[in-house]
Amino acid sequence: VAGINTAAAISISGDGSPEFRINGGTWTSGATTVANGDTVELRLTSAASGGVLHSATLDIGGVTDQWDVTTLSDNTPDAFSFTDQTGVAVSTVISSDSITVAGINTAAAISISGDGSPEFRINGGTWTSGATTVANGDTVELRLTSAATGNTVYSATLDIGGVTDQWDVTTSAPPPTGCPNIGDVCSEGSIYAGDYLGTPLYTTAADQGQLTWGPSSSNTSATSLSDGLANTDILVGLTGSYPAAEACRALGAEWYLPAGDELEVLFTNRAAIGGFITGSGSRYWSSTQSTIFDFRAITFRFFGSGSQLNTDKDTERSFRCVRR
DSSP states (O other), X not given: OOSOSSOEEEEEEESSOOEEEETTOOOBOSOEEEOTTOOEEEEOOOOSSTTOEEEEEEEETTEEEEEEEEOOOOOOOOOOOOOOEEEEOTTOEEEOOOEXXXXXXXXXXXXXXXXXXXEEEETTOOOBOSOEEEOTTOXXXXXXXXXXXXXXXXXXXXXXXXXXXXXXXXXXXOOOOSOOSTTOBOTTSOEEEEEETTEEEEEOSSOOOEEOXXXXXXXXXXXXXXXXXXXXXXXXXXXXXXXXXXXXXXXXXXXXXXXHHHHHHHHHTHHHHOOOOOSTTOOEEEEEEOSSOTTEEEEEEOTTTOEEEEEETTSOEEOOOEEO
């Protein structure tokens, strides 16, 4: 403070509960006085969202100054990713998993483009394809109508604040033909393995060798006993190596490592299908991670007896791939 030769009144007003202190003393918002040569500092609490101005006005003897504090505007979210889906039915509305928007402190623009009339919804609300905005912590899901032909990829790209992810949805190839009976070789070389929950399953004509399931320390969400396709989609989308599932997917988008209950179909019809190991070393992988021991996966021990158990994921076991 300069230019006075007697005490001058000092007061503060504005946003964010502003206060001042004199000569490094106690913070206050109450009116008092200052003398020539005193030092004065201000403080306030900044706005709770990005890009917002808070102002405090200090008055000393009728002379004022407005102090402006503007929060950083961050509308670029953290990276996000939707799980690609394969082997879906043709001409069907397919929904994605949900992601949570993170890393922004102000509203961010969101838009979608791509195949199959893609749409999104925020926090479980109305499906839309129109541009709007999202806030930090919002959840977003996608949906599109799959292709009308088999083995065809439709893609939707979601853009949030300039950060994008492409979600791929691949239809299943047409089912094999020419194999009406269990054990018959189909026109494209697979074998009709029998039905699971009313849906025909087809398997490879021989074992795919012996590979590990995945890292021993991994813990995944591939826990379905009934849907090996979903399990395999999860495993091939993870960072790391899941050799058995990846080997099945390498045969085509419709091929997968069977879930625990789907593997039971192969066991039940093992004689008609043929080619299985039934003696020593006859443990076959399923794609189902154990829900009791997450570092293990479910296998069938000895295809000759059908005993089911959990085994270490980093052990090499036999496996057969299937498709619907």
